[in-house]
Amino acid sequence: MNLNDILGSDVVDGDGQRLGEVSDVRFALDAGAGQLLSQGRFVGIVVSPRTASSFLGYERQELSQPWPLAQLLRWWHRGSFLVLWEDIAVLGSREVGLRPGFTAYDARLTR
Amino acid sequence: MSKAKRVQPQEIHAAPYPAGKVLDAQLHLLDRQVLDVDGVPVTTVDDIELSGPEPNEKIPKGAPAPQITALLTGPVLGTRIFGGRPPSSRLIRIPWKSVAGVDTVVTLGVRADSLDASWVERWLRTHVIARIPGGSHEPE
Numbered sequence: 327m328n329l330n331d332i333l334g335s336d337v338v339d340g341d342g343q344r345l346g347e348v349s350d351v352r353f354a355l356d357a358g359a360g361q362l363l364s365q366g367r368f369v370g371i372v373v374s375p376r377t378a379s380s381f382l383g384y385e386r387q388e389l390s391q392p393w394p395l396a397q398l399l400r401w402w403h404r405g406s407f408l409v410l411w412e413d414i415a416v417l418g419s420r421e422v423g424l425r426p427g428f429t430a431y432d433a434r435l436t437r
Numbered sequence: 438m439s440k441a442k443r444v445q446p447q448e449i450h451a452a453p454y455p456a457g458k459v460l461d462a463q464l465h466l467l468d469r470q471v472l473d474v475d476g477v478p479v480t481t482v483d484d485i486e487l488s489g490p491e492p493n494e495k496i497p498k499g500a501p502a503p504q505i506t507a508l509l510t511g512p513v514l515g516t517r518i519f520g521g522r523p524p525s526s527r528l529i530r531i532p533w534k535s536v537a538g539v540d541t542v543v544t545l546g547v548r549a550d551s552l553d554a555s556w557v558e559r560w561l562r563t564h565v566i567a568r569i570p571g572g573s574h575e576p577e
């Protein structure tokens with residue numbers, strides 16, 4: 327499977343109700359050491375209720391400059407959340423289905 | 438497109454933070470320049486190949502998470518402008534095990550000459566540049 331198959335797909339919950347679009351996919355380099363770099367493990371998808379774009383990621387980082395741009399992009403991506411791999415039922419090219427009772431997590435990259 | 442159901446802020450929990458480096462594909466990988474071990478530009482990352490389920494395949498509970506198997510590069514300019522995607526067979530793989538670091542650029546641990554991704558450059562060097570008088574040796 328290629329990543330572009332799922333980026334921009336609609337995300338639906340267990341009842342088939344649309345929640346937004348896949349704006350990004352999160353990976354973690356936390357598996358055992360590889361030859362040069364650790365394996366990239368699929369952590370989850372970032373769901374944005376409004377847009378599939380992922381421009382600069384202001385909503386996921388603590389960046390605040392330039393101020394008008396940061397405010398605009400944070401507002402544009404408001405309500406974005408992260409869904410972990412365990413809560414994904416199907417990864418489709420048109421639709422990504424979540425399991426019933428999925429948990430939405432904060433999508434920010436900083437702790 | 439129907440209006441999305443709103444997930445209320447109080448339903449959003451603090452995320453568990455993985456132990457290793459966290460990469461968001463669009464922010465940290467896609468469209469980044471790829472440099473080889475000597476710092477020679479190779480290509481850019483156009484797509485990422487994952488292990489794991491085929492598209493639209495049901496994922497059983499407890500299935501292991503997919504992993505990045507390769508970075509993909511290929512002729513995507515036309516499809517970015519006019520839409521669609523090039524077929525997978527047209528994309529060239531750079532195995533993830535050759536990747537040495539991800540920063541503002543993606544660094545490889547191998548030479549560009551050993552990768553399929555640089556075949557156009559090698560072909561031009563052999564068939565075009567080498568035929569130009571003085572093109573087969575370094576500048577003096």
